Structures are given as C-alpha cells and as structure tokens.
Amino acid sequence: MGAISALEKTLENRMEALWARAFGKEPVELLDALRTECDSKAVVSPAGRVMVPNAYDVALAGAVHDELARRDGRVGQVLTDSLARHAERRGYEWAGPLAVHVARSEDVPNGRYRVASGVLPHVSADGFPHAEQPRLTGGGS
Numbered sequence: 726m727g728a729i730s731a732l733e734k735t736l737e738n739r740m741e742a743l744w745a746r747a748f749g750k751e752p753v754e755l756l757d758a759l760r761t762e763c764d765s766k767a768v769v770s771p772a773g774r775v776m777v778p779n780a781y782d783v784a785l786a787g788a789v790h791d792e793l794a795r796r797d798g799r800v801g802q803v804l805t806d807s808l809a810r811h812a813e814r815r816g817y818e819w820a821g822p823l824a825v826h827v828a829r830s831e832d833v834p835n836g837r838y839r840v841a842s843g844v845l846p847h848v849s850a851d852g853f854p855h856a857e858q859p860r861l862t863g864g865g866s
Contacts, residue, residue, distance in 0.1 A: 758840040760811050766842055778842035779821040784830035785838050801827040820844040
C-alpha cells in the first residue's frame with residue numbers, strides 16, 4: 726500500500742470513528758453495507774477492467790432517516806464520497822456517474838436500512854428518484 730493510500734485509509738477510518746461517536750453506529754454500518762454492495766456487484770470486463778454499479782439506493786427507516794437528517798443534512802454526500810474512495814482504492818470503474826440516493830422508507834424490512842444498486846448510464850443525485858429505476862438488488866443489513 727502506497728503512502729497516499731495509507732494516508733487516505735487512515736483519514737477515512739478517523740472520519741468514520743468521529744461519525745460513529747457523533748451519530749451512533751448506523752452511519753458506519755451504512756458505509757459498510759454500501760461497500761459490500763459495491764464489492765459484491767463487481768464484474769471483470771473482457772478488457773480486465775473491474776466495473777461496478779453507479780446508482781445506489783439507500784432506504785432508511787423513518788426514525789433512522791430523521792435522526793441522520795437532523796444531525797447532518799449531508800449524509801448522501803458523505804456516503805457518496807466514502808464509496809468513491811473505496812472504489813478508487815480497489816481499482817473499480819463506475820458504470821456511469823456515481824450517485825447515492827438516500828430516502829426515507831416506511832417499509833424497510835429490518836426497521837433500519839436497505840441498500841440496493843443498479844446501473845444507470847446518466848444519473849445525477851438530484852434526478853435519481855425520477856430516473857428510470859434500475860433493477861435493484863441486494864438485501865440489507
């Protein structure tokens with residue numbers, strides 16, 4: 726691991742530790758769930774490139790969504806940035822522009838969150854809810 730990669734990993738670990746202390750365990754679990762979803766959907770192309778989905782949908786139970794939104798309105802951006810760093814460290818390439826959409830959902834089966842991913846060629850964080858929906862896969866924690 727190069728010096729820059731080690732520094733990035735150290736900074737990310739510190740950010741996650743601070744976030745966990747400030748918000749409790751949920752955001753760190755969300756980061757792990759996003760990374761797992763990304764890793765599990767990685768596909769090696771014939772050219773040897775490792776491609777991953779670019780559209781991630783995070784459905785939060787009402788109470789979790791309200792708490793995270795109350796404490797930090799930038800949850801989607803923090804999750805997006807963290808996932809982008811994870812993919813860069815792994816050498817992944819996105820199937821299109823990266824977007825992580827965080828939404829409140831009353832039907833999250835475990836009462837906390839659900840993470841799913843898909844491929845959308847042209848997506849923006851603002852337009853994600855209105856874009857043609859990918860086939861969402863993945864479970865949740």
